[in-house]
Amino acid sequence: MSTQRVIVVMGVAGTGKTTVGRLLAEALSLPYAEGDTFHPPANVAKMSAGTPLQDADRWPWLDAMGAWIRERAAAGSGGVVAASALKRAYRDRLRSAAPQAVFVHLTGERPLIEERMAARTGHFMPTTLLDSQFATLEPLQEDELGVAVDVSGSPEDITERALAALSRLRTPEN
Numbered sequence: 001m002s003t004q005r006v007i008v009v010m011g012v013a014g015t016g017k018t019t020v021g022r023l024l025a026e027a028l029s030l031p032y033a034e035g036d037t038f039h040p041p042a043n044v045a046k047m048s049a050g051t052p053l054q055d056a057d058r059w060p061w062l063d064a065m066g067a068w069i070r071e072r073a074a075a076g077s078g079g080v081v082a083a084s085a086l087k088r089a090y091r092d093r094l095r096s097a098a099p100q101a102v103f104v105h106l107t108g109e110r111p112l113i114e115e116r117m118a119a120r121t122g123h124f125m126p127t128t129l130l131d132s133q134f135a136t137l138e139p140l141q142e143d144e145l146g147v148a149v150d151v152s153g154s155p156e157d158i159t160e161r162a163l164a165a166l167s168r169l170r171t172p173e174n
Contacts, residue, residue, distance in 0.1 A: 004078040006069050006098045010085035011106035012133035014113040015151050016158060020106060021082035023159040035083030038064040052132040062090055066097035073098035086136045103146030104162050
């Protein structure tokens with residue numbers, strides 16, 4: 001796999017997108033961006049209050065993240081961004097910025113993810129929104145360029161599995 005590709009680490013809250021995204025970026029020597037930083041303040045306020053976002057809330061967020069992705073792809077420098085990207089329509093929106101973007105879908109059992117969410121501190125996403133995250137989730141489909149990676153084990157284990165899966169991924173370039 002080319003290290004010049006943009007990788008979107010996706011999944012429901014609590015799967016380790018930020019941690020794994022940073023580790024992937026480090027392993028591949030790519031720039032990293034945290035998808036949450038692209039949210040407008042109104043979105044953060046809604047989620048902090050336990051209110052799920054609607055699609056209308058997400059479009060500006062996806063477009064801002066898409067601009068970052070487009071810049072990385074156009075520069076040929078690649079990058080890694082962590083973003084929930086739960087619906088196919090959201091991924092399609094990101095893919096419109098960089099058609100060859102690769103998605104790493106972090107997957108896991110709800111009890112494990114809930115336990116991890118409950119243990120983290122300083123994050124605006126409450127565990128009460130996990131049900132809405134799972135209800136919204138549309139896993140990667142056969143025609144989407146990406147891999148699914150189980151989140152059991154340490155962040156390093158998850159990252160190793162992601163790197164191995166990415167190296168086996170057949171792309172139009174190879």
